[in-house]
Amino acid sequence: xxxxxxxxxxxxxxxxxxxxxxxxxxxxxxxxxxxxxxxxxxxxxxxxxxxxxxxxxxxxxxxxxxxxxxxxxxxxxxxxxxxxxxxxxxxxxxxxxxxxxxxxxxxxxxxxxxxxxxxxxxxxxxxxxxxxxxxxxxxxxxxxxxxxxxxxxxxxxxxxxxxxxxxxxxxxxxxxxxxxxxxxxxxxxxxxxxxxxxxxxxxxxxxxxxxxxxxxxxxxxxxxxxxxxxxxxxxxxxxxxxxxxxxxxxxxxxxxxxxxxxxxxxxxxxxxxxxxxxxxxxxxxxxxxxxxxxxxxxxxxxxxxxxxxxxxxxxxxxxxxxxxxxxxxxxxxxxxxxxxxxxxxxxxxxxxxxxxxxxxxxxxxxxxxxxxxxxxxxxxxxxxxxxxxx
Numbered sequence: 001x002x003x004x005x006x007x008x009x010x011x012x013x014x015x016x017x018x019x020x021x022x023x024x025x026x027x028x029x030x031x032x033x034x035x036x037x038x039x040x041x042x043x044x045x046x047x048x049x050x051x052x053x054x055x056x057x058x059x060x061x062x063x064x065x066x067x068x069x070x071x072x073x074x075x076x077x078x079x080x081x082x083x084x085x086x087x088x089x090x091x092x093x094x095x096x097x098x099x100x101x102x103x104x105x106x107x108x109x110x111x112x113x114x115x116x117x118x119x120x121x122x123x124x125x126x127x128x129x130x131x132x133x134x135x136x137x138x139x140x141x142x143x144x145x146x147x148x149x150x151x152x153x154x155x156x157x158x159x160x161x162x163x164x165x166x167x168x169x170x171x172x173x174x175x176x177x178x179x180x181x182x183x184x185x186x187x188x189x190x191x192x193x194x195x196x197x198x199x200x201x202x203x204x205x206x207x208x209x210x211x212x213x214x215x216x217x218x219x220x221x222x223x224x225x226x227x228x229x230x231x232x233x234x235x236x237x238x239x240x241x242x243x244x245x246x247x248x249x250x251x252x253x254x255x256x257x258x259x260x261x262x263x264x265x266x267x268x269x270x271x272x273x274x275x276x277x278x279x280x281x282x283x284x285x286x287x288x289x290x291x292x293x294x295x296x297x298x299x300x301x302x303x304x305x306x307x308x309x310x311x312x313x314x315x316x317x318x319x320x321x322x323x324x325x326x327x328x329x330x331x332x333x334x335x336x337x338x339x340x341x342x343x344x345x346x347x348x349x350x351x352x353x354x355x356x357x358x359x360x361x362x363x364x365x366x367x368x369x370x371x372x373x374x375x376x377x378x379x380x381x382x383x384x385x386x387x388x389x390x
Contacts, residue, residue, distance in 0.1 A: 016118035017098035020107035026149035060153035068138030079147030112360035116175030123379030177357035188352035190308035205262035240273030321381035
């Protein structure tokens with residue numbers, strides 16, 4: 001593959017700042033994809049913008065960019081959308097101002113994950129510069145604007161589009177902020193599944209002085225929640241921590257102390273390892289509800305099943321690159337929430353690695369500029385290892 005001679009090197013902090021200034025709270029783009037596409041096109045990438053929508057959802061702008069048409073295709077995946085800033089007055093800076101203070105770049109998305117995207121683009125520019133613009137293979141970026149939201153019109157649909165185009169991905173790094181305390185201490189090779197359940201138990205409303213004429217749904221709900229939470233779901237597996245069930249809300253909407261309510265509601269979230277699937281968990285919940293008796297409803301929403309990419313080519317290269325640049329050996333982990341790797345692992349070997357995530361989703365989200373430079377060096381080393389020079 002040959003592109004322009006000596007492409008201009010990209011400054012990761014400058015590109016990250018430009019992206020942060022786009023207030024791309026899911027599902028809005030606010031120019032973030034255009035900023036990225038312009039930078040990639042200057043490096044020789046062919047960029048395709050893909051907008052998807054479904055009834056009841058807002059349209060989402062995504063990007064697939066590829067450099068080269070032959071050889072192995074190394075993909076970097078990420079997202080330009082960010083979570084809301086919360087109360088702006090709680091921030092000490094403009095959340096979309098991208099200020100550098102005491103060596104740290106501040107702004108929503110600095111850590112999660114506009115900084116990671118910028119570091120990878122900077123790594124590509126340096127990689128191409130060192131090869132005189134020529135290398136044997138292809139590099140691509142799969143960028144969505146729908147990772148922090150419902151994840152309906154993002155990565156999954158881009159992957160379906162790639163399949164329709166006959167496009168193949170051979171390896172992928174998802175640039176989520178996986179480092180726990182210091183850059184390079186953790187690589188994710190899988191994630192637990194996530195599902196939420198809402199239970200409604202219906203009773204008969206009545207006066208508390210005449211309980212025999214009513215049917216109190218709260219009493220059955222208490223039994224149900226006790227049964228669901230008393231014993232651990234499991235003790236973990238070889239690569240996963242234990243599954244957990246957390247009750248997130250209970251509600252009866254009853255302002256009166258002398259009225260037995262007619263309905264009780266509860267919602268809980270389960271993060272589950274590879275001992276379970278959403279199907280087996282649903283069966284377990286249904287069995288628990290049946291044992292409690294009465295009239296009830298159950299609604300399930302599955303964000304993703306658990307997945308694992310056993311240590312292999314991608315995690316091995318990441319490990320070597322981190323050791324070269326940072327002098328530390330990363331832990332291979334499956335902790336934390338879910339990510340778009342849950343879709344990508346069906347297409348090619350994938351691992352997640354990026355910045356320290358201590359401030360992601362928080363007020364005054366920030367990343368040390370030095371970490372952006374170091375991450376770019378690590379990603380550059382990954383490319384050198386994946387595409388060895390002749």
